[in-house]
Each structure stands twice: as C-alpha cells, then as structure tokens.
Amino acid sequence: RECPKEEARRRLRELDVADKFSRLPLPKASVLLPLVVRAGRLCLLLTLRAPQLRRSPGEVCFPGGKSEENDKDEIDTALREAKEEVGLPPEKVEVICRLVPGIDKMNYLVTPVVGFIEDTFQATPNPDEVSDVFVMPLEYFIRPLNYMALPYKTSSGYLTWMHCFTYHDHERNKSFKIWGLTAHFAVFLALVVFRTKPTFEVDYDLDNLILSAESKFMNLYAFVNEKKKSNL
DSSP states (O other): OOOHHHHHHHHHHHTOOTTTTTTSSSOEEEEEEEEEEETTEEEEEEEEEOTTOSSSTTOEEOSEEEOOTTOOSHHHHHHHHHHHHHOOOGGGEEEEEEOOOEEOTTOOEEEEEEEEEOTTOOOOOOTTTEEEEEEEEGGGGTSOSSEEEEEEEOTTOOEEEEEEEEEEETTTTEEEEEEHHHHHHHHHHHHHHHOSOOSSOOSSOGGGHHHHHHHHHHHHHHHHHHHHHHHO
C-alpha cells in the first residue's frame, strides 16, 4: 500500500488547475495549505490571526495574503506570505498543486496552493500577523466530531451554506473554530485526498470532483461579475 504522502501527492496532482483561473479580472490573493505527516497521518497546519488585525482578527486561516508586484504567480505569493507569517522557508515546501480558487468577501480571487512541509518544521509566528499556529488531522474535515452548516450570504448577495468546524487540540487543551473560505478549502482538500463521502452534506459530485468544483466556482464568479456590472 502506498504511504499516505505518496497517495495524496498523486491524487492532488491529478486535480492541479495550474494557472487556469489566473487571468480572471479580479484582485489576487493566495493561501498555502501546508500538509505534514504526523504519526503516519496526514495533517494540516493552520494559523490564528492576530487579535489586532483589521480584517478577520482572531480567526483561523491558512498562511497567505494579497499578491504583490514582484510575485511571479500564486505559488510565489503563498510561499512569500508563509515565510512572513510563520517563518517557513520557501525551499522547505514541496509544492504539489493549485486547487480550484475561491472568492473572499472582498471579492479577491483566492488560490489555494498545496504543499508538503517537513514534520520537523518549527513555526516562528510573526506576532503582528499571527497569534498561534496549530496542526490538526486532515481527516477531521470529512469526519468531524463537532460540525455545523450555516446559511451564509456573501457580500455580493450569493446565498450558500458554510461549513463550520470546532476542533479541540487535546495536547494543548485549546479549541479552534474553522469556518468560511478556510473550511471550504480544507474540506475540498480532504475530499481530493481521501476520495470518500464525508459525514455531512457537500455540494460536489464526488464521482467528478474537479468538474463539479470548477462549475460551482464559475457560477459564483459569474454571480460576482454580474453584481459588479449592475453596481456600475
């Protein structure tokens, strides 16, 4: 049997969208979804945003942020931001793929970049941006112990359901709430890697994950675009 890393690498590469959505006329941002193997299990590294930040203070998210002029592409943005936020050297990330993007509440096109990091990596959070860093099993995003689906209307008026997970880190006796775009990306990543039906409802065709994810994204993009035009 393949080791979890090999299998995940293979499945993720099959769903790499590369720069397919890069030319859409929206402002750009990227996040890094850092995968790490702990005790034979695939885990995901997440951060807690600093309480003094203007946008989404104290929320769980992936390392990431807005694209800057010198970034070559979305991968560059994600790696640069991860270095700034948690001290992760870009050369220590094995980049695997880019997955179907999302659109955040500021109408940024957010590209999730998936990469493997070493188990030995010790995060050094930048206190201006990050107040905590934690690692949790990726499987939690298809078999959660504490889950809710919340009806959610985006700023452009698009009505959807939002995944909301509460994860308790027993080692540190802390609980984290993961929701919004972060939960959306984590769920999709888990679906790609495990290819198994989650214990809650998802609006993807699990037999054709990539096509259903792309068409779901394009519907949202068309909606945002129409809304923008009607506001002009």
